[in-house]
Amino acid sequence: MTTAYSFSSQLYIDGRRTDGDSQASLVVRNPATEELIAEVPQSSLTDVRRAVEAARRAFDEGPWPRLKPAERAAVLLRMAEEMERRLPDLVAVNIAEAGSVRPLAESLQTRVPVAHLRDMAERVMPTFAWERPMQPTVAPGIGISQGVLRREAFGVCALISAYNFPFFLSMMKVIPALAAGCTAVLKPAPATPLESLLIGDFADAAGLPPGVLNIVTGDIAAGRELTTHPMVDLVSFTGSDTVGRAVYAQASASLKKVVLELGGKSASIVRADADLDGAVRSALAGITTHAGQGCSLLTRTLVHESVHDELVARLSEGLAAVRVGDPADPATTMGPLISEAQRDKVEKLIHVGEEQGARIVHGGRRPAGLDRGYFVEPTLFTGVDNGMTIARTEFFGPVGVVIPFATDEEAVRIANDSPYGLAGAVWSADTVAAHEIASRVRAGGVTINGGSAGVNPRAAFGGYKQSGLGREWGEFGLDEYLQTKTVSWAAR
Structure with missing residues (x-):
C-alpha cells in the first residue's frame, strides 16, 4: 500500500x-x-x-x-x-x-x-x-x-x-x-x-x-x-x-x-462568579477533544444553579458549531471514535442516560451524511443526578453532563462522589475560595481558571482512587x- x-x-x-x-x-x-x-x-x-x-x-x-x-x-x-x-x-x-x-x-x-x-x-x-x-x-x-x-x-x-x-x-x-x-x-x-x-x-x-x-x-x-x-x-x-x-x-x-x-470522570466546578466564557470553552474541550477519548478530560460540569441555564445555553451553542468529520479535512474540529465497538459502547450509554431520565439538549445521534467512519455527535445531558450511570461511568466518547449545585460544600461533595480521581477544575473570580475548593477535591490534578498553558513536564500526572497508582x-x-x-x- x-x-x-x-x-x-x-x-x-x-x-x-x-x-x-x-x-x-x-x-x-x-x-x-x-x-x-x-x-x-x-x-x-x-x-x-x-x-x-x-x-x-x-x-x-x-x-x-x-x-x-x-x-x-x-x-x-x-x-x-x-x-x-x-x-x-x-x-x-x-x-x-x-x-x-x-x-x-x-x-x-x-x-x-x-x-x-x-x-x-x-x-x-x-x-x-x-x-x-x-x-x-x-x-x-x-x-x-x-x-x-x-x-x-x-x-x-x-x-x-x-x-x-x-x-x-x-x-x-x-x-x-x-x-x-x-x-x-x-x-x-x-x-x-x-x-x-x-x-x-x-x-x-x-x-x-x-x-x-x-x-x-x-x-x-x-x-x-x-x-x-x-x-x-x-x-x-x-x-x-x-x-x-x-x-x-x-x-x-x-x-x-x-x-x-x-480512567476518569473528572469534574469542573463553575461557581456563580466564574468567567463563563472560559468555563464554557473548557467544557467544550472536555466533550470534543479527540472525540472525548481522554482519561483526564473534564466531562462532568458542576455549575451553580444561578448560572446553570446560561451555561447550558452557551455550551449548546458551542457544540452546534463543532464540525464533525474526517480529521484529514482541515475544516474538521472533531474526528471519530477509534472503532465500531467503542461507538457502540458510547451509544448504549447515551441510551441508558435517556432511560434514567436525563435530557439530551444537544447531539445524541450519528452525524448526518457520514456513512463511513465511527462518528458520534457531541452530546450534552442536563437533568442529571450524580447517581446516574452517565455521571459515574467513563464514556470515552464525546458526551458531557451538567449538574447544578447550590453551595460550595455541595459542589465538592458531588465532585468527590466518584470512583475516579484523575483531574478536576475550579472556575471562580475568588481565587482564594477556588484554591480552598481545589485542595478539597480528591484528584491528582486540579486547575484553577484554566490552569497553566500546555502539558507541563514539571507537573506530576496521575490519579487518586480507581484512577491509578x-x-x-x-x-x-x-x-x-x-x-x-x-x-x-x-x-x-
Whole structure:
C-alpha cells in the first residue's frame, strides 16, 4: 500500500526489525474512513519472551544501566532530534491511525512528548539527586555511621500503552524508563501500533544499545505474558480501570512494582462568579477533544444553579458549531471514535442516560451524511443526578453532563462522589475560595481558571482512587523507575 508518510510495520526486538514467528497479523484501519492503513505482525508469545529476554540481558550485562546519567541523556537528546526530523511522519500516521484532528496531532500527540523528552535530558537528569550523602549518626561506643543514598534503575520494565494518544502515552513511559537506566518492552494498543513501532527507528538513529528498548504487538495474551513474566521487574499500564485491576492482580503474584494510569470522570466546578466564557470553552474541550477519548478530560460540569441555564445555553451553542468529520479535512474540529465497538459502547450509554431520565439538549445521534467512519455527535445531558450511570461511568466518547449545585460544600461533595480521581477544575473570580475548593477535591490534578498553558513536564500526572497508582511526567515519572539503595559504613 502506498501512503503519504513513512512508518515501520515490523516488531523491534534486541535492536533488530523482525516479522516475528507468528503467521497472524494486526489490521490497522483509519477510524474516519474504515480503510485499511496497514497490517503489522502480531507478536506470538515466543516473540514477547524473546523481547523480555533481550531486555533482561541488556540490563544485566549491557552498558545502559551503568552509563553515567549524562551519557544516557546524550542518547535521549539524539532520539529527540530524530523525532523532530520525523515529525511530519508522526503527525500523518497519528491522523490516520488515531483519528486526531490536525491541531491535536501537531501538538499533544507528537510535539509535546518530544518536548518532554528534551526536558528529561536537559533539565531533570542533570539536576536529579542520583546519589546523596546520609547525615552522619553518632552511636556511643560504636562509632560514626555514615553513607550515601543511591537511586538505581529498577530493572526490566513492561510498558503497556493505550490507543487514544499512542505516541504520547508510549513516550511518557519510555522516557523515564530509559532515563533511569532501565530496559524495557513496549506494547502499544492493538488498534494503534504504528506510532509506537516508529520509536524503534528513533532508538536506532540515536545509537541505543540493542535490547534496551524492544517493541512488540498483541492484545490480551501478550499483555498477560508481560505482566506475569518472571524476568519483568516493573509494569506500567495505561488503560481502563477494569483492565488495570487485572494487570495489578497478574503482577502481584511475583510482587512486581505496578504503575497504573487509568480512567476518569473528572469534574469542573463553575461557581456563580466564574468567567463563563472560559468555563464554557473548557467544557467544550472536555466533550470534543479527540472525540472525548481522554482519561483526564473534564466531562462532568458542576455549575451553580444561578448560572446553570446560561451555561447550558452557551455550551449548546458551542457544540452546534463543532464540525464533525474526517480529521484529514482541515475544516474538521472533531474526528471519530477509534472503532465500531467503542461507538457502540458510547451509544448504549447515551441510551441508558435517556432511560434514567436525563435530557439530551444537544447531539445524541450519528452525524448526518457520514456513512463511513465511527462518528458520534457531541452530546450534552442536563437533568442529571450524580447517581446516574452517565455521571459515574467513563464514556470515552464525546458526551458531557451538567449538574447544578447550590453551595460550595455541595459542589465538592458531588465532585468527590466518584470512583475516579484523575483531574478536576475550579472556575471562580475568588481565587482564594477556588484554591480552598481545589485542595478539597480528591484528584491528582486540579486547575484553577484554566490552569497553566500546555502539558507541563514539571507537573506530576496521575490519579487518586480507581484512577491509578503512581505518577508520570518529569522527575515524578523518573522516580517511579528507580530503587533507593543505602550504602553505609562506620567511620572509626
